[in-house]
Every structure is written in structure tokens, then in C-alpha cells.
Amino acid sequence: MERCYVALDIETTGTEPGKDEIIEVAAIRFRGREVLGNWHSLVKPAGPIPEAIVRLTGITPADVERAPFFHTILPDLARFLGSDPIVGHSIAFDRAFLEAQGLQLANAFVDTYELSTLLLPELPDRSLSTVAAALGIPYPEQHRALPDAQVAMQVFLAFWERILGLEREILEEIDHLSAHSNWPLGKLFREALEEVERAAPVLRAPPSPLAKQLVAPEKRPPALEETEDEEPLDVESLARLLEPGGLFARAFPHYEYRPQQVEMLRAVARTFNEGGQLVVEAGTGTGKSMAYLIPAVALAVKRGRPVVISTNTINLQDQLFHKDIPDLKRVLLQAEPDEAQWKALAGFRAALLKGRNNYLCLRRWDLLRRGSSLTPEAVSTLVKTLLWLPHTQTGDRAELALTGKEHAVWNDIASLPGSCQGPECRYYRENRCFFFRARWRAEAAHIVIANHSLLLSDVATENRVLPPYRVLVIDEAHNLEAVATDQLGFHVTAEEFQAHLDAISQPFSGDREEGLLAIVPLLFHKKGVPETVRQALEALRREVRDAVAAARTSGSAFFAALQEFVDLHREEIGGSDAYDRQLRITSAVRVQPDWSDIECAWEPVAEELTRIADRLERIYQICSDLVQEDKDEEKDVLQEILLLGGRTLEILQQVTHIVSEAKRNGIYWINIEAQTGTIGLHAAPLHVGELLQQGLYRNKDAIVLTSATLSTEGNTVFLRERLNLPEAEEMLLDSPFDYARAALLLIPEDMPDPRDPQYGRALARILIETCRASEGRMLVLFTSHYALRQTYVAIRRALEREQIAVLGQGIDGSRHVLLEKFRRNPRSVLLGTSSFWEGIDVVGDALSVLVIAKLPFSVPTDPVFAARCELVEDSFYRYAVPQAVLRLKQGFGRLIRSQTDRGVVLLLDGRMLSRKYGAMFLRSLPRCTMRRLHLSSIPEAVREWLRR
Secondary structure: OOOOEEEEEEEEOOOOEOOEOEEEEEEEEEEOOEEEEEEEEEOOOOOOOOHHHHHHHOOOHHHHOOOOOHHHHHHHHHHHHOOOOEEEOOHHHHHHHHHHOOOOOOOOEEEHHHHHHHHOOOOOOOOHHHHHHHOOOOOOOOOOHHHHHHHHHHHHHHHHHHHHOOOHHHHHHHHHHHOOOOOOOHHHHHHHHHHHHHHOOOOOOOOOOOHHHHOOOOOOOOOOOOOOOOOOOOHHHHHHOOOOOOHHHHHOOOOOOOHHHHHHHHHHHHHHHHOEEEEEEEOOOOOHHHHHHHHHHHHHHHHOOOEEEEEOOHHHHHHHHHHHHHHHHHHHHOOOOOOHHHHHHOOOOEEEOOOHHHEEOHHHHHHHHOOOOOOHHHHHHHHHHHHHOOOOOOOEHHHOOOOOOHHHHHHHHEOOHHHOOHHHOHHHHOOOOHHHHHHHHHHOOOEEEEEHHHHHHHHHOOOOOOOOOOEEEEOOHHHHHHHHHHHOOEEEEHHHHHHHHHHHOEEOOOOOEEOHHHHHHHHOOOOOOOHHHHHHHHHHHHHHHHHHHHHHHHHHHHHHHHHHHHHHOHHHHOOOOOOOEEEEOOHHHHOOOOHHHHHHHHHHHHHHHHHHHHHHHHHHHHHHOOOOOOOHHHHHHHHHHHHHHHHHHHHHHHHHHHHHOOOOOEEEEEEEOOOOOOEEEEEEEOOHHHHHHHHHHOOOOEEEEEEOOOOEOOEOHHHHHHOOOOOOEEEEEOOOOOHHHHEEEEEEOOOOOOOOOOHHHHHHHHHHHHHHHHOOOEEEEOOOHHHHHHHHHHHHHHHHHOOOEEEEOOOOOOHHHHHHHHHHOOOEEEEEOHHHOOOOOOOOOOOOEEEEOOOOOOOOOOHHHHHHHOOOOOHHHHHHHHHHHHHHHHHHOOOOOOOOOOEEEEEOOOHHHHOOOHHHHHHHOOOOEEEEEOHHHHHHHHHHHHHO
16 A cells, blocks of 8 residues: 555544534544554533443543633644545544534545445444454444554454455446546555556457356256145144244253143144135234244145245344244254154245345346446446455345435346346346346245245236245235335335436437437447337437436426425425325315316326326337347346336326326325425325235135234234235234233323423423333334424433443444344334334343334324224224324333343323223233323332343
8 A cells, every 4th residue: 555544543422424513533644554643632522422432431621611612723733634545433523523524624534334335335324443353453432532543453454464365357447437437435446456557558448248257057946836736734743843842842942831832833734724814913922934934835745835924124134034044944854763754844944035125136237337437426336246256155235235215226236027128138148137136046945935025026026036936925914015005106206206307318418318218229239230120210219218308397397386285285284394294185175276277287207207108108119129239238228118118108107197097996195205205196006905805815725914902902803904814814812921921011090191381391201210229221113203302402411421322223223234233232112113113122121111102003194004993883983093003002012022121111102091992902912911000100119020
């Protein structure tokens, strides 16, 4: 390394530049392993240092009392930094604070956080301490500027060594990708390439299609073959596997026999034998995964036909595939010689299959990397995939660390139905296609682990996604209606509309352009194409470009008209600016005089989209005859024409339906996001049950739906009505946990109604007092981000004085990072909204108090909720309350996750006692110990219960 770099770190009083202040700065100049100089200073802030910052850094008000103000050290710091590149972890944070306090920097910046996303994509979180630990670099206990700058330098140097160790062809490709982009890390990789070239100079080869070199072909497994064995499963034999003295008891030293699990297994096996539909509510701790996996494996092996298991969350999908299925195989392999039937089952095959947009398409990836002008986000995404390709077996985006706008770039390289050439694609023919590899593994598997989105995609594409199957298990079935609503619907925002047009044609500089039209000439600017054909195609290309420009202008006017319409009807929408504004488009809305302005604004957009789709179709038809069989690049361009033309038609047809031709079974609305102001049009099916009946249930021999929360008031009628399963058999299994001993439910008698102006103050006060009593270990569930943020501000300072950390969803990190912080630090309280009500598992003392701030009713103005309420007589008690009961049960289930867990549930909604529907909620919860008491008595009740 010939160049000098400067590692930089600062400590601040908070996270908002311009509002919070710098209290410490440190910098280290270095060249390779040689340190050339250090610079360090404490800084006196104008305001106080929060208690949490004192605990984090150890910097006290006394330490900075005699320190200089920042403006006095600025010239000296600027001289030390000079013009060398500045290295830091999440360096944009440091840069923003320095600039907010008057230090404007023209230096290049190298972010070790971003380097970690390239070189350590597998990390669960990317704090400096986690990255350092992954590289074997010691991290100091105290969070101070100079030690952190030293660690950042060591992390940078470790990454530099890894970059130098990359294949030369990889470095050359990265240099080629970043050559015409202002990607921040481009110069660093260029420097590495130059160092490699100096060490071993050779002639530099031009960029080549790397995908074939990076991804080895994979042998296609033989498809599953049906047997002629139609004998029913031996239900009792399967049940004995889980009973005392059975294979599971012999395999696991601390195995616990659960009669509910065996009862569920028997019911599932009978359903597989006899056919039909079974709905099973299995309380937390039942072990429902094994209860359906065992008969599913037995049936699939016996028949030679796959069983599909669908989950809602990635967590459960991964648990089934990476834990439960290997456990089952291990147990079956331990069978005794006289239990040969179990050893035979152990050879079953399982496959994990996700929606196809989760898989990288090598053809589209290669097409994007050949682009002449790439955005920094496109370069960083291509580099991440380039470094990942030699190591991935799956091509699954979940293995990458994509951030920000890189998620949008992924859509340009993902496998999509309209972009797929299937057997015509060279990567398919060579067994390198990630999506079809996953599909082939699924076709060879006895058990296919899918998710609800993929299941519904299979319905939408008339069963062209999953391999043919006749037996289905739906876990987390309480989410099926919501996923079906989303998956079988449509939406487009103003930004998505413009991005689609940009993908077709976007002015770049001068006469140059980006997008599809920039590469279409590849098809006809070649020898042998008649001049008349070339001229015709060039004319069509100009027409598309002009139509895209016109659609861009008229599209902006259309979305502006939608915005104005929503503003005019603000009183009808109600609510506050803290929430998304949603206006349902009903027949009553369409007959209003000002709706005609929307229709008029859409007409020119529709005309241009029609013109774009028509001209792209004509280009496709003419070029189809020009493409040579051995020219893969030309086929790629042809496929993109088809894809973008199809998407253009979809937008045209769907928005036309929303604006003027509403379907009978449709819900339509305009949505404006509170945080971003993004405006979009949405459509969803009114009845998903009918669609599920036609597309999902109709040709299945047996379907099992299960979850820990399917019943309301002792039956599953509500859920079966919503999912159109009136004849399904029902089974309700209590949790094996002793809730009376494990869980205390506290309901305050004097808690204000959530609509009372005093509610927020009472909520903050009881949270502070209860958290002191429990010494943290508390999860608080909210129904809105706005209420969460208000409470966060109200309780943070008081609890931090007690050395209890307050963690807020959307404030202090991602869901995964927040959960890890919460598990590691018992003196913390975690505030979460919708995604924390289910799918999280915090076992043991880390979570001892669960607070439900408000009953989880849907927002009455939510378009889908309002439309479906109109279909139900007495909709509040027959639709709104049962829906909220199921959500409350999900939230309640976060507390007791094992036989040894104990804790308190605090329900802080005054309506539990003041409204008659409160009893419906209580009757649906597990039979725990319950007390009604005054707010003032709650902290002591919590303290006493947790001490037992």
C-alpha cells in the first residue's frame, strides 16, 4: 500500500447532526501497517451529555468541562486530515457531524461498514465490534474515539489483505464496472489491482462473461418417482415414535413427552389417509412441526409424491429446513436393526424453495454488467454478487448484504417470470441457473418447504411455480388471508412508474441514453440486416423513446392529480399526518365531479403506454427473425423487450381498472406514505376465500392448516369463514405449558381509554415504574409507529438514568439487531410494532415482562378492512373483534416460550374492562393467573411475581 489513509472516529451526544454535538474526535494517519501520526481531542459541547452517552463512552461532563469548543480545534484537525482518504465505520455519520459543525471535507471516504457488506455478507449485524470479532481483531470494552479509530484502521487493513487475495480476473472486472461510475470504493479496488499488477505484470485481458467461470454446473437430480403403494399410513406406529420409550425419547436425553403433539400427529396422519381438510390450533410448545413432518415424510416416501409445507416467515422456513428436518433424519437413522422401516424413511429428500425473484438470474446479471453507464448502487450490487458467486450454492439474495437502493437494483438481476428464457437460456442448458436448480431439487424432493407468497404465486400462475403436489401443510395459517390479499393484488407508486419508464429509456448525457433502448440497436446494427428493416426498427425505437418521454410527463401530472384529489378530501380521510393517508376509491368516489379530473389525467398516460407496448411488441416480432441462434447477447435483449412490454401492459390494464373500470371483486385505494410522501395506487381482492378455493384447495387430496392462534372464543369458525373452509375438521390443542404457574396477566382498573388525552401520559408513567420494578427485560408492543415514537421520547431519559436502555423499532436498528441487543442486555426495554407481535423467540429471563399497549384493532379507515366489514352483518363483533383477538393471541405468545419461562403480561387498554367485548379477548387467552388492580399496585405485583 503506497497511499496514506486516515482512520477517523467521533463520539457525540446523540444521533442527529446539527442538533446533537461532538464530544470527542480521534484520527490516525497510516500507510499499510505503519502508523504515521495520531490526533485526539475531547470537545466541550454547548448542551448536556445524556446519561446513556456517559454510560456508553465513559465521558462525563467533568471530563469535557475544560475541553476546547469544536470551532477552536477545527483548523488543527483539518490540517491533520489533509487530502488523504478518510477511513471509518459508517463514516457518513462522522462526516455529517463534522460538516454540521463547520468542517467541510473534500477527501475521499472509505467506509469499512460498506466493505463488510462486500467481504463479510454473512454477518448478522455490522457494528464495528461484530465486524472486528469476525476478523479476529480485539475490540476495547469502552466506546471511545481513539480506540475505535484504531480498530477501524485494523479492520480496513484486514479487508485490504482480503482484496489483494482476490482473483486477478475479479479485480479487473470490478475495475471495469467502476471505471465510469463514482462508486466510492472504486479507487480502492483500482489501487489493489495496480499493486497486484506490479507484483506480477501481464497483459490485461478485456472483460469477459464471467458467470460461466464463477458458477460451476450442477448435475440435475432425478425427479421423484411415484410408487404403486396406496396403503394407508400406520397411524399408531407413527405415534409411537413420539411416545415414551420411542425413537425420539431414545435420541434426545432430555426428551419431554407431549400428549398434544401425539394427538396432532394422529389427526394429521388420519387426514392424509382419508383426505379432506384439517384445521389444528396447537398452542405454544406443542411441537407442531414434528407432528406434521413425521406423517408428511412417511406419506411422501410411501407414495413417491411430494408434500408441500408452507410457512409465512423465513425464520420458520429456515427452522424446518436447517433444524427440524436434520433432527428427524438423525432420529430415524438411530433406529435399531429390527426397526428397518424407520431407517428406510431416513433417506427422504427435502428442498427449500422460495419465490423466483429471490434467485439471481445470471443472464440478466450479465446483461446489466455490460451496461455502459452504471449508477453507484448498480456497481456496488454487481460487485457484491461478483464476490459472492464463486461461493453460493443457491443464488439466494438472503445470502447477500444489500442495503438501500441496492434492493431496487436486485430487481434488475433477479429471476422474473417474464424475463426467463427457460430451456432456451444458455445457463439453463449448462445447469447453472439458480432458480431451475432450486426447482429441480424440489422436483426430486419428498418434502418441499415453501412460503405463503410462493404458494400464492403458484395460484396466480396456474400452478407453474411449484412441482405438482396433492398434499399441503400450511403452517402459520393465520397469515394466509393477509398474504393472499397482498399477493393477488396490485400496486404501483409514482416512483415505481418512473423507474419502469427509466428501464425502457432514460436520457443520460447529450444524445446518449440508458435503459433497454440503448441496447436494442445490438439486434439490427450488424451485417446482413436489410436497410429497410434497419430504418423501420430505428423509427420504432424513436417512437418508443418519444412515448416514454411523454408518459414520464403525463405520468407526473397524473400522480399530482391524485395527490390533489386526496388533499381536497382530507376531511373524509381523517386521521393525522403521522399515519399514511388512504382514500378508498368506491363507486361513490367515482361519481364525484372532481374524479373526472383523475380520469382525464390518466387518458394521455394510457395512450402513451399503449403506444409503448405496441411498438415494443413490433420491435420484438421483427427482431425475432434477426436474432441468430448462437448469439446469446441478442437473445438477452429480446427477452428484456418482452419483459418490459409485458410490465407496461400490466400497468396500463390495472390502473385503467382502478381509475374507471372497477371489477366487482376488487378493493381500490390511493395511499400516501406518512414518512416519505410516496403516492401510489393499490388494488386487492375483496374475497380471497373464493380465489383460494378455485386455485389452491380444489385439486388437493388433503390440506392441513395449523398455527398457535387460529381460534376465537373456543372455535375456528371465524378463520374457516375467511378462508372458505366451512367443512374442515377442527382440532384445538392446549399448550403443554403450565400458564397458571408461568404467566401473570395484569389488567389495571384505572387505565384511561386510548382515546383519552391522559392515556399517553399514564402509559409512559406505568412503563417507567414497571421497568424499574423488573429491572428491564421488557417488551412493549404497539399498534402504530407514531405511538411507539411518542412513548420512546417520553420514557427514554428517565429509564436511562436507571441504566436501562430503551430500544425502539425504526430508531435503533433493524429487527435482528434490536433483538440481539435485547437478548444480550437484560437491563433493556424493547418497543416494537407489527413485526414484533409474532415470529420472535426470546427464551428465558431476557424477556420477563410483556406489555400490550393497546388492543390490536385494525384502523377503521384501512381500505381492505373497511371493504370487508361491509360484507358482514354486525361487522364489529363478527369481523373486527375476532381479527383483533387473533392478533392479541399472537402478541401474548411472545412471553412464554419454554417450560421454564415465567413472566408478566400487562394489558394497558382500559377497554378491556370498560367494554363488553373485553371478555371475548380474555376468553381466548391461555388460562393464566389473572389479577385486576390499580395502576399504582402494578410495579410491586410485577416485582413479587418475578421474585418467586
